[in-house]
Amino acid sequence: MSDDLTISRQKALKALAEHLDGRLLSNLNSCVHCGLCGESCQYYLTTRDPRFIPGRKVDLISGLYKRYHTVTGRLIPRLVGARDLDDETVREMVDVLFGACTMCGRCTAHCSIGIDIPFLVRTARTLLSEMDLVPKGLRSTVDAAIQSGNNMAIPHNEFVDTILWLEEDLKMEVNDESATIPLDQPGKRIMYTLNPREPKFFPLSISVMAKVFYAAGEDWTLSSNMYDVTNYAFYTGEDRLAAELTKRLVTEMQALGSTMLVLAECGHGSRSIRWEGPEWIERPYPFEVKTAVELLADYIRSGRIRVDPSKNKLPVTLHDPCNLVRLGGVIEEQRYILSHTVSNFIEMTPNRTNNYCCGGGGGQLSMSEYNDRRLTIGKLKADQIQRTGAKIVATPCHNCIDQIMGLNQHYGLGVEVKTLGEIVADALVL
């Protein structure tokens, strides 16, 4: 390691060295520069800026690996594409790997080798975190979660008050004084989670899930101590913090003794908790994990709730959140739900695992610095939506919802954006 590097850069290189396992090495050493990824990437397709080609992003981090971990990289750096961790490299890493990647994984789906590019981007973000270079909004979102227990720093009493307020509303909505939104109740089958933006600003999606649970006669509870389904440390690449947030959920599940953890409609949260979490805490969960989408599909399939598609007459299209669909494997359940709850469902093209990101993934929504790019790359999504002629966009991810609401205003789409829970609740026959 060079002595002329600052301490923070030495820390970053130390982190790179620690992460060099078989998985990382094979991903770092496999790019053949075929360029197919360029045509799959939203940033490149909408800007034609060559710096945004995913293969170039791979080169950024593999250049560091070559420079500090291979003989040829040390001796003939220019010939093998090795890069010093200098000011220019650091600047480009921040700009391109935080500011121009939603980690949507579409490049990997199109890669001729199958390189896990979002994994490399996340690893690079780990190095940038070591150098304290995480963009401000993303940093404070992670810090809020770690310090307060939820990523919007909602005080405990305000959360409880909001749930009680929603419970009153539910009683009126279903005209039943015994209807409840159970809070901190031990021994329930399900512990349900929330994205903090729901209690803070958009509580309708909590109300509709409570209504569906009521209709299904579900045995469920919310926790007031740990309800946050998000894990933004996934986006900063900080495994230690990601593990801490995961552990809190596991601890709360065990304290309440629920047997199934149900994840609110949240793309990265579903992926983090379901697929990455056990890796971070280095042990399997002692309970079942299910996404709200799968649970809703189960209810309809088993006849536990009755729904009438004629109650949702406006044309509906579906946006596939990358982390839930391409990277999470929940693909057909949402279509099953829509086929039973709306009378006119129109697929956007491309869809399923080849879908375009909304443009707000990868933590982009929390990084104001790159707002213009976020709206620029969202053009592809806006066009997709417009081509369907749909009046409602359904999507099982609060982050996608916020981005699509932004696109709706920016591009004048004139659509309504809804969670699947809202669609199901509207179709409920009580």
Added chain:
Amino acid sequence: MLYRLFTHTKDFSNFAEKFYSLKLMTTKNLHSMPKLEIQGVSFNVDGDGFLQQPDLWSEEVAILFARHDGTGELNEKHWAVINFIRNHWKETDMAPMVRKICEHTGLRLREIYELFPMGPARGACKIAGLPKPDGCV
């Protein structure tokens, strides 16, 4: 609402003065910040259009921001929400929960979204001059 504009014209010019002198003082730090220009007045904002220096907020700023983001002309209901958010933020350094906005203004939840098409965060909080809240908003 027009009377507000007139009664505050003086404040507004003060605001502009304060704003520009501050801008001059800190040109070095701010030169790369995005600028939002509405009807000839320019604001230092973050990339999402949230006011960079929330202290420079005034009712005129709210009026301009609302015109700019498609909220349109502000009526009494808008002002009730904006003033409550603003005061809550001054007292607690936090944006209020939407429940509190409803409770204190007497508005129904649905009305909040109708009044502010961009929602409570990117709409109401931005117009009220708050910094951008963390999280998926």
